[in-house]
Amino acid sequence: MNPTEKLQELFLKFPGIGPKQAARFVYFLLRQNEGYKIDLAKNIEMLKDSSHVCESCLRIFSKSKNKEKKLCSICEDESRDEKSLMIVVKELDIDAIEKTGFYNGKYFVLGSVLPFLTEKPTEILNIRELVNLIHTNLQNGEKSISEVVFALPATDEGENTINYLKKTLSQVVGIENLKMSTLARGLSTGLDIEYVDKNTFKEAFNHRE
Ligand SMILES: [Zn+2]
Missing domain, CATH: 3.40.1360.10 (Dna Topoisomerase Vi A Subunit; Chain: A, domain 2)
Structure with missing residues (x-):
């Protein structure tokens, strides 16, 4: 599977996205400049370290500042x-x-x-x-x-x-x-x-x- 096919498959997993829309996203990306693609890839890469599931309410939140944080802002409040x-x-x-x-x-x-x-x-x-x-x-x-x-x-x-x-x-x-x-x-x-x-x-x- 080449990267465009793989991306299309990945976009298909997004909520409410069908094959046509997934293909549209891939064409959109192909047309973007290098800076956009690098920016997108970098931020997706960073998500893996910065997202966390709140121990109390099970909501996903971004813990960019405090890596040890176990509760989301609402549960903490x-x-x-x-x-x-x-x-x-x-x-x-x-x-x-x-x-x-x-x-x-x-x-x-x-x-x-x-x-x-x-x-x-x-x-x-x-x-x-x-x-x-x-x-x-x-x-x-x-x-x-x-x-x-x-x-x-x-x-x-x-x-x-x-x-x-x-x-x-x-x-x-x-x-x-x-x-x-x-x-x-x-x-x-x-x-x-x-x-x-x-x-x-x-x-x-x-x-x-
Ligand atoms: Zn919470």
């Missing part, structure tokens, strides 16, 4: 409300919610929604990590999580995921210790959290149930 934990599918959802400036709790990245008829949900969702996080947190006493808010896509698979999480979490922590709520559906039907705007999020959050 003590001014945030530790009592509220919002469950999202991906980092882009956190970025969108943060942009609204309306939520001041913590997050957890689930990694995916749960398709129907899945036999091994633990291989698809970061459920073990979530259970551990909540379990450890509840033993911390004063600052412990009191509410888990599901901010998942308003789709059938999103619903399936919420049902699975509710069942699993209540088995582990007991329903009486933890309030579980879901962003209001009517207001966010079919909406990917990644594209949520301030007013929609505010309404969906205030009417969570």
